[in-house]
Amino acid sequence: MKPTVVFVTFESEFSSYGGLGAVMNVLPSAMSESGPCCVMTPLFDSFIDLDSLKKAGKVQRFSSVLAFSLLIRGQSYPVEVIEAINAKGLCTYFISSDDFFTAPNNPYTNPCNPAFPLDPYRNPINPDKLTEDALFFSLAVPTTIVELSKDGKIPGRDFLFHLQDWETAAVAQALKVVNTSPALRSTRCVLTIHNPYDKAVHDMSSARARDCAAQLGLQQHRSFLEQVIPILDAPVSTVSRNFAHELQNEVLHTQIFCPHLQKFFKQNGLIGIDNGIFGNAAFPFSDEALTLALQGNFHPLQKEKWERRRKLADVMNGSQQHLLEGGASWGELLDLSDPVIPVFFVLGRDDPRQKGYDVIVEAIHALPKGQARFIFTPMPGDEGLIGLKFLEDLARQRPGEVQVFPFRLDESVFHAVQQGCSFLVMGSLYEPFGAATEAYSAGMPVVARATGGLVQQVAPHAECWQSDRVLGAYGREFVKRYYHPDEAPTGILFREQAAFADEVEGWRRIVDCGYWNTNPKGDRIVDRRSLTLFHSMAKSAANALQLAIDVYRDQEQYAAMIYHGWALLKQFQWDNTIRRYQTELYQ
Structure with a gap:
């Protein structure tokens, strides 16, 4: 009998903040079709409302199934476990405790009104509250599984714990110090990392974090992943083959983010298992357009995309003034009157150490x-x-050309933007998997920096293969792992060519975010303009945008790129992802 796979995660289909949440929205349900499977996650009461989820049809039913106390260094903490069954029948076990999981809206960040930010952490690891939550959760998981197994709530006595990121990695250590016998016959732990982040407890950490670490038997001053990777039952995995390569070869990771993990990656192994697609794989245009596109005739597709571009203009004309008057956007009314002019779409969470908004600006x-x-x-x-x-400065300096919506757009407006824009742009400094496939699902080609999973998701335009101005030799070597110059392009990749010394200095300055430690706060772009690395990034990005503008002028070439982007989606199927997890990690 197959072991029960338990996805142990800080994000789930009910609380998603990024790539991990997107994966948890798909992978556990898909995995459950081939064997017993469930999810275990913290219950953040302030933003996970199970009653509302039930009314919305996302949860069939939920109930409290277990309560116990967890003793940590002489202090007793109450724990409640709530079972929720989603619309597909997958069971999620929420671990709740009054003293933990109290973040008001996001477990990864400080409570923050966007208009009045707190000083950010000095590196991509959040402060002690997240550490406390992560270690307490890790301690609670083994007891939860034992009690649920004894009560027959979870079938079987053999369990495979699929841990996600450093926040749940310590479960592997908890299973070494918490007695699970005889209720559990066997346990195995595997780990997937969705980013390069790690965490350690030290002398200045909170007393509660130090108590939890001591209860787990974790050493201070050594990171969680340093201590956990050697006791895993399989190589570490990450969410794309190319990101796995970068974690062991790129200066940003080997010198800045995770130099301390390099020997563990080498000793224990690190493999990339590509995610599947997020969203609908159906052809985003009419059946007629698809039939003719399969024959090499892209004219109907081009006409339909043209109409979406016109609709975007109509929707934006009807909403922009209202958004401007309400202070929900920056910049003057966007001039979308001429559909011959391409519209570039840039979206996502702002992270000054990852997302590259400054590069694109x-x-x-x-x-x-x-x-x-x-x-x-x-x-x-x-x-x-x-x-x-x-x-905001860019929008002011480019009136009628640039508009910024720093607050959530109405769903109908966002849909029109997604359908009607000409290109999705991703200037990511690093990107474990990326969102190019989501653009293809909406009928958009992609302009992206050649990093991480984006390298695998974008077959580059011919000029990228021929010109260092857009895609440098280093970037082309990455791309050659996955594509041949003769393959039909789905977008445009750019990548700067930089010397090792410039990369080391540049990445240290970028990750440091020193501009934020001044009073008044400094400007991100002004601070980075003096960096050779940043200058090279922006220059190659500008050349890529200019190439995209030129491609758009050739509407037949542009329409073909849309079709080939959609056709590329078949390379990213969750069935392949599941098979690789089962054969390379679970066995």
Whole structure:
């Protein structure tokens, strides 16, 4: 009998903040079709409302199934376990405790009004509250499984714990110190990392974090992953083959984010298992357009995309004034009257150490005015709206060309933007998997920096293979692992060519975010303009945007790129992901 797979995660289909949540929204349910499977996650009462989820049909039913006390260094903490069954029949076990999981809206960040940000952490690891939650949760998981197994709530006595990121990695250690016999016959632990982050407890950590670490038997001053990776039952995995390569070869990771993990990756192994697609794989245009596109005739597809571009103009014309008057956007009314002019779409959470908004803004500054339109929908991060001032400045300097919506757009407006924009742009400094496949599902080609999973998701335009101005030799070597120059392009990849010394200095300065430690706060772009690395990034990004503008002028070539992007989706299937997990990690 197969072991029960338990996905242990800080994000789930009911609480998603990024790539991990997107994966948990799909993978556990898909995995459950081939064997027993469940999810275990913290219950953050402030933003996971099970009653509302039930009314919305996302949860069939839920109930409290277990209560116990967890003794940590002489202090007793009550724990309640709530079972929730989703619409597909998958069971999620929420672990709840009054003293933990109290984040008001996001477990990874400080409580923060975007208009009044707190100073961010000095590196991508959040402060002690998250550490306390992570270690307490890790301690609670073994007892929870034991009691649920004894009560027959979870079938079987053999369990495989699929841990996600450093926040749940310590479960592997907890299973060494918590007695699970005789209720459990066998336990195995595997780990997937969705980012390069790690955490350690030290002398200045909170007393509760130090108590939890001591209860687990974790050493201070050594990171959680350093201590957990050697006791895993399989190599560490991450969410794309190319990101696995970068974690062991890119300066950003080997010198800045995770130099301390390199020997463990080498000793225990690190493999990339590609995610499947997020969203609908159906052809995003009519059946007629698909039939003719399969024959090499892209004219009907081009006409339908043209109409979506016109609809975008109508929707934006009807909503922009209202959003401007309400203070929900920056920039003057966007001039979308001429469908010959391409519209670039830039979206996602603002992380100054990852998402590259500053790279794209600097690239736009280098383009001649009037050639394109740009719509930004950033989600403010720890730096809040103040940290996005460079976007507000761009919108002011490019009236009618750039509009920024730093607050959530109405769903109908967002849908029109997604359907009607010409290209999705991702300037990511690193990207474990990426969202290019989501753009293809919506009928958009992609302009992206050649990093992480994006390298696998974008078959680059011919000029990328031929010109260092867009895609440097280093980036082309990455791309050659996955594509041949003769393959039909689905977008445009750019990547700077930089010397090792410039990379080390540049990445240290970028990750340090020193501009945020000044009073008043500094400007992200002004701070980074002096860096050779940043200058090279912005220059290659500007050349990529100019190439995209030129491609858009050739509507037949542009329409073919849309079709080939959709056709590429078949390379990213969850069935393949599940098979690789089962054969390379679970056995």
